[in-house]
Amino acid sequence: MVGRTWDTLYTRRFGNADAFLAKYDTAGTLVWGRQFGTANMDDAWDVSSDAHDNAYVVGRRERGSTNTYDLVLHKFTAGGALAWSRTVGVAGSGNGGGGVAADRGGNVYVPVTSFGRAMLVKYGPDGTPLWSIRDHSSGAPAVADIAVTPDGAVYLAGTNRDGMVITKVSPDGITLWRRSVHFQEFTQQQATAVAVAGDHVYLIGHFLWQPTGERKSLVTKFTADGTQQWQQPYHNLRGTDLAMDASVDAGGNLYLAGYRSGGPHPVSVGFVSKIGSAGGYPLWIRTVESSAGAFTFGMLVSTTAGPVLTPSLIVPFPRLVTEVYEVGYASGPVGDGHTGTAFLRRLNSVTGDTLWTR
Template identity: 30%
Template structure:
């Protein structure tokens, strides 16, 4: 018995314990616990982020309501966040931060709310919170509409943005200079205010068609001149310094009619110019291409022609170092056709293409696209049942047609005058439309396309009289520039204008009668592009140096304060009916002499005239729409002012009449 107990004590007891889980099972449990913990954490984070997002959006909506109340009370949104909420400021919820931006040009704001790395923003235009922060430059994008001109006709034909952030425009003017019409170059600041203007020309007609900014910060302008050269008219190329001083001018032409159209600066610092010539090439007119050095020396010239008339209206240096021109030819299979021609760097013709239908189809502007192809615009008359329309053609690098579109109304007149490729890869066309009044007044129009030819939007500048859009450019802030002609706004007769649109095609504070949204049809065209065998020559051109007259143009000073403002109808004449002349007279008291006056009128353009004379001498006699135009007569002051409104025999009435609203006297 003892021994049994002893043995039990001395013998070690066998371990009979079995673990509840294996190591694998334990690891699986740990993984499951980790997954569950992760799910809980993700759920918490998601719920937390949703709570933050909801709080930020609520902050923005509440703040937007307060900002709208500020606008209701003050007509404007507050300029700073501290001035908002009637001077109490905008307060976000705990931990959130506000960033507020205000644009005084179009009275708009953008407000961003941020917390723990999450952000939402709200804009005055939509008032709907969106994820992210206010777009860069959102409230910095400006817009304006400026007119340029004097007491006669002025035409804006081409515009660019300059490297200093401003703008430049060129065209021709009958208001300044020394001849019938002179070339003008106008420089504007970023806000659209005029910096300086220069006129260039001789005793005859001189016109500018294109402007570029050169690599040295100056400018180059091309066009046509009847004042200089060897023939009826010659093409010309003029180089300016950055402040508008002429460095040199050269003509291109022979004994007949030669016109410069467009130009580009080449990679070697020189210039390439295209146009039409009646002095060289085939019978009638031929297209020409001229290469110049950076100093204005002519390197070579080439003509492009068939059996009829051919006009080049666009030129680019291509990405391979060669050149491309586009224009109009009547050597195609039908009437007038669009043509596109590609040259090597030494002016050897590589290929030519024509495009068109049975009508008159004209190529007016062209750009090389980022894919190495080409986009062309102009006017198409071959599209049955649609009148004359604006078009856009897209070609590949070798001149194969990719697609073609027409834009316009069911009838009337629509034309593309300038095309650019936008920074988003789409295309913008400046032109003319009568979609709002077919067969009557034209409106300036700017049309935006996607890269594949779908219509994005169209905007028009409209008025009581005709307007035309001639030149397009893109601004560095993503907006667009439009240069053109207006007979409804500005000074006497027709004025040049420069318009700055935002990226979506709007102009701040532009009333609905002036800024319209045309709803033209975007039509697929079925016409094909065909190869063409064109004749080329290398003419010996007379290129002469020009010593043209240069004139500094000073914009009209702001209207000064009037000594007497007429509150009644002292010098106001309403429309008296047809075939009438009605006058009113006013004399300054006490022997005082009048030194200036302000006139406003709205009469039928070119038919009914409002006249202002002093002591029997006519100092103003105009038709059309003019507002607050100041006339300085301090060099020949007078004591008696007489206003007269003369109407023609036709019954149509184009406005309210005319009036002198105030005078300055000593």
């Protein structure tokens, strides 16, 4: 998990605010933590890993005391050593980052929107820029999120003046298709996340519910060739409901992470919901509550090999285990004795029950 801290978490404090990266194992034990930055303001927004467990962190770094920021990319090894850092895009574009995604070979992709123009940059495992593509059109979408498949196909979720947009880009930087997404005649439609597994491609966003002035979550599902399969709003009956991140398991089930406010919730409540590949009502919904408010902003689903199903056979078959993790922050206790601001929680993929919180 990544974030920003004003305190000394792991090593020492570098400046006004530092970025941090923490690695946990599946049991919730901290493996290592790193705090890094400059004498000014530093932040970490997103993290992705490759097949060798290297971590790629994207965030921003303040340029002196000018209140402008550079977008920066850092690579940390599996053991927590900083391998390299790169400034992405043009100077002062640090407010326009749209996440980071690494493929299994260690190539890493970073979208950036600056001065009204969108750009996607690909780096090799050693930090060498391999290519960049720019969209100079007046309707170019501002990218909010990125996902990459194991073979290097890139999906971008963005918003332009007409609404939500999803784009697929090949490993060598060629735009394969782009789809605009609209939900009826509602206004202020905005993309927040994209999640992909095989032929299951999801675009996540929200729209303004004009009768009440509240915002509601929207999911649109595509196939890998860009064919829209279904579209469905997901929201509570009263109040604002914002899905901020998403992930998909091997079976195509979608997991949404976000927060709710208003209506029955006097303070913000974080949530995670599981939705089947065919859509419909969520299979389960779990919330994170705190007396002063809680928010869930990150979601990760990973399918790994668990204990074998047939240990008596000569060639046993491993059981696939779906691990579900959520990341957020709360202004108070959220359970398991956790009273800090940031939290990491593991859930049971079948029931949604909490396994642990850190």
